[in-house]
Amino acid sequence: MSARESSKHIVVIGAGVVGLTTAVKIQEKGGYSVTIVAETFPSDPKTIRYTSLWAGAHHVSHADGDKKQEAVDIATFKVMWDLSQQGGEAEGSFLRLEQTDYYYDGRDTHLDWMPNFKPLPESNLIDGAKTGASFTTVTIDTPVYCNYLLSRFLARGGTIVRASVQHISQIAQGGGHVFTSSRAGKGPHVDAIVACPGLGARTLGGVEDKNVYPTRGQVVMLRAPWIKTGKTASHLADGLWTYIIPRRSGDVIVGGTKEENDWYPVARPETTLEILQRALALCPDLAPEEIRAQRAPTVDDLRSIVIEEGCGFRPSRKGGVRLDVDWVPGAKGKIPVVFNYGHAGGGYQSSWGTADIALDLLDKSLA
Template identity: 70%
Template sequence: MSSPTGRKRVVVLGAGVVGLTTAVKIQEKGEYNVTIIAETFPTDPKTIMYTSLWAGAHHVSHAANDAKQMAIDRETFNVMWKLSEPGGAAEHCFLRVAQTDYLLDGRDECLDWMPDFKTLPQDALVPGTSAGTSFTTVNIDTPVYLPYLLARFLSRGGSIVRGSVQHISQVIEGGPGLFRRGRADPELVHALVICPGLGARTLGGVEDKDVYPVRGQVVIIRAPWIRSGRTVSHLEQGLWTYIIPRRSGDVILGGTKQDNDWYPAARPETTTDILERCLALCPEIVPPAIRAERQGTIEDVRALIVEEGCGFRPQRKGGIRLDVDWVPGRAGQSSVPMVFNYGHGGGGYQSSWGSASIALALLEKALASPASKS
């Protein structure tokens, strides 16, 4: 049975930044009725099961010479730059900042397309680094931006259902109603869009063992005087120190990149290490009144802590999965396409809109194919 509106019914699994952005993109196309099914939504209390709220997050692409990934990241930046325009509906979600990146490995970040891009002279580098750049970017206030995406989705006619999906066959046979009312919907599900993040490891019908966690621990301090970002990185060795100010006045200090580390809470020794590295990189995080009298210490920064915690970045060997598979439909229905959009690792925000565009194109092509005709 088709939808009363004649629109195809699409179910998105996952409500992290990738799932929400993809759902918005599909719903705003105007040709689909989209429902998100997820265990956790951005308005829920923070949990280790929902990584997107723990992200920094700023738009600094790590695609480098990967042309496909760079195109995805550039599209996302362009959307976010537009959203962050002064007076815009989403300006409150972003902070446009001057960003300085210091590199320990001398690689080319390939970011000369960013606004106000400059290569730093040698005498402007911090000790131990071999190269550096500066540019303007956007920082995302994740506790504000994620509810914005959810509200935007709902305002365009999308719907949400809280549910724990063990296997994609549950959604094919029962639809969102199975999780909302405990019984199957009379209407068919025409397509699934799979955006479960780390859940892709265990979701029945997907079970992608190439997905693994990269633990990232952060410290959130209150320092509204900080209005520029700073990063030192050696990505090949997993070394990463960053200062990411938000519009709210909070500043995110990080970080760590720990493969297959499942520890779900902040480690005190890691918090101390992050504070030490960030203070060395940006002494200005100490309150100005203290710096006017003496050199700041780690305890001065510790006194500013609002929260500390960690998230599991959903990394995938081989990068983002953006493709289509087909599964048997409900009785009397032809095959149903599953569009995959997961495996973004630490780049979920940076690649969200670009990967959503590809997912939408894959969806439309699949639904137009003979295999999807009932």
């Protein structure tokens, strides 16, 4: 009997950054044979149904003193820092840079664990900011990184199935290949399911978590390879924050918005204008140098370097991330379902840390 045949068979539902990271973590543990079942994969064209490609993204923890959240964010940062080092396995997915955060509410940043962390003196704050900090972090080229995770998963022996799962029982009773006509009913039985459905947890049968809701975020991508540092200004009073996220490729993501329970699937022109206005105010260097040399830039000066505008639905959840276990009927008795979803806007920042917890829950359930 081959190692694969003797392994426990795990199906991961969902191929966003959380599902991919969790699948990689389980597959590389050893003793598990993992199949990802998802409707959309990162190599597909961008769609509103796949949030992970729309993210900025950078590693700036949102824990704000929550020790449990901070622990998973720190664990994730350590992995990403190793991956991003020169010659690292996924160096091309990341850009290491100096990040400056400004806070209008005077909060304590709680980010002193980040490399080169320094509170900003009052003289270095922007207008209206009460506190701030600088540190070194990584930005993530999300399409490149998600495809790296997928290729790493496949290279380690993982398999994928493209399907729209209607109910968790379909997987529990039929296995990961129940949706493929050539292998339906012929694949191995499933020993456990790991559910990472993101926003799909609202409607996935057997889960139907009504605490899950979308937080719409709109972004604009600019071509500005001269921008080498990241900036964020938090406007908590009105639910907005402005960010400048350069990528290794020379593209820069600017945003952003937080619109709870807003399902509008494409960019609103008026929001794009408002984002560009805020971004230019925070970082006038976004405009091309030849314009800045002559006069103060305007939003119109940014339009020629706009590559794309769009939006994504962050998978938010009342009560925060769900990390627990339930049991459902399988082909040969009850099997565990490990849940890992509800990351809101922190999926990238906490992906490896929550994957660690999901793997521990899986190990204990199958012990």
